[in-house]
Amino acid sequence: EVQLVESGGGLVQPGGSLRLSCAASGFTFSSYAMSWVRQAPGKGLEWVSAISGSGGSTYYADSVKGRFTISRDNSKNTLYLQMNSLRAEDTAVYYCAKCSRAVPAAKAFFDYWGQGTLVTVSS
């Protein structure tokens, strides 16, 4: 059974940093691209970032480019999102999602999602 468990969310001040983690199990982690998708309170879904199965290719939404860094440790079956220079508009539930293929560019959709971790940016 595929399981994705996010952690690391919390309350942070504007301009601060936070690192999210996503522990994966139930599939060959290195064979699939992974992604982060967020949802602001009461709003829709917004794709944030993706990384290929090898970790060699990364992709970002314009809204987070230069501030967020996605990475993965295939030896630990764990996905990360380092978030710097946080803004109030980054407040959201952050979901880790498994892509259906090894490379996001190969027409990959999101077939499994974690339960999410809440990030609140406020003074």
Place this chain on the structure above:
Amino acid sequence: DIQMTQSPSTLSASVGDRVTITCRASQSISSWLAWYQQKPGKAPKLLIYKASSLESGVPSRFSGSGSGTEFTLTISSLQPDDFATYYCQQYNSYSPFTFGGGTKVEIK
């Protein structure tokens, strides 16, 4: 970026009704479209991929159709468990992936 527009944004229906949700892409995405269901406080769940392929374990009352720029999600006979918000998502272009604004299916 490819924009995804869903309609309606809210839909009121009764158990047993046939429900149709529409998703329109700002440019052709072939059949690279997925549909997700989300219940309050829960993660999205994949229902349909490649516009019309039913994900394993999803009830057959759900179906998807369309290609190019126009897509539909149909629930043939609405069940109590189906009251939720539904999102379409294009994956023709991976940077960025884009979602529709969502359609909330409410009890009439």
